[in-house]
Amino acid sequence: GAVVSQHPSWVICKSGTSVKIECRSLDFQATTMFWYRQFPKKSLMLMATSNEGSKATYEQGVEKDKFLINHASLTLSTLTVTSAHPEDSSFYICSAREGGLAGEQYFGPGTRLTVT
Amino acid sequence: TQLLEQSPQFLSIQEGENLTVYCNSSSVFSSLQWYRQEPGEGPVLLVTVVTGGEVKKLKRLTFQFGDARKDSSLHITAAQPGDTGLYLCAGARGNKLVFGAGTILRVKS
Numbered sequence: 001g002a003v004v005s006q007h008p009s010w011v012i013c014k015s016g017t018s019v020k021i022e023c024r025s026l027d028f029q030a031t032t033m034f035w036y037r038q039f040p041k042k043s044l045m046l047m048a049t050s051n052e053g054s055k056a057t058y059e060q061g062v063e064k065d066k067f068l069i070n071h072a073s074l075t076l077s078t079l080t081v082t083s084a085h086p087e088d089s090s091f092y093i094c095s096a097r098e099g100g101l102a103g104e105q106y107f108g109p110g111t112r113l114t115v116t
Numbered sequence: 117t118q119l120l121e122q123s124p125q126f127l128s129i130q131e132g133e134n135l136t137v138y139c140n141s142s143s144v145f146s147s148l149q150w151y152r153q154e155p156g157e158g159p160v161l162l163v164t165v166v167t168g169g170e171v172k173k174l175k176r177l178t179f180q181f182g183d184a185r186k187d188s189s190l191h192i193t194a195a196q197p198g199d200t201g202l203y204l205c206a207g208a209r210g211n212k213l214v215f216g217a218g219t220i221l222r223v224k225s
């Protein structure tokens with residue numbers, strides 16, 4: 001099956017610094033990638049949708065200047081949490097979709113971000 | 117309000133018991149997916165149902181898509197401790213997946 005990787009798997013950073021998380025589709029080309037946030041024992045909350053070569057579409061309430069998304073190639077999308085604060089601590093998960101709307105989404109293993 | 121209502125939110129059962137998780141909506145979905153997620157990991161796709169009335173089986177798991185494509189159920193027969201995890205249903209709407217709130221299943225040996 002399709003494999004999506006994320007790096008790093010966990011990161012601890014100090015308040016005020018920026019953190020970049022990478023999402024890669026390893027064996028397929030992802031025209032669309034999605035970034036989710038998940039709190040403990042809760043469901044996934046969609047943050048933004050990114051299409052290769054174009055600006056990301058952010059969900060209501062998600063600050064686009066704080067969560068910078070870049071989808072520069074068909075196999076790589078990055079999420080940068082800028083000026084991180086403790087309330088940004090969370091589990092961030094990306095997913096990638098091959099093909100159009102009918103394509104299935106494959107999820108990465110997630111990145112645990114802790115801001116101290 | 118949640119577009120996809122998932123129930124129950126939490127289920128703790130003994131090994132060998134059967135259980136059903138429900139996913140309901142007032143909206144129609146072009147497809148519906150079920151995922152299982154373990155702590156610290158990403159969701160893993162279990163099944164995608166597309167056709168109204170469709171039933172799919174995956175070993176001890178049976179998935180059903182409602183005739184009107186607004187609801188779905190996941191039935192597990194003879195649950196095992198290895199079935200423990202967070203089960204998520206997700207409906208496809210346009211470019212996105214809409215997730216239910218999730219069901220935390222704990223199977224005790």
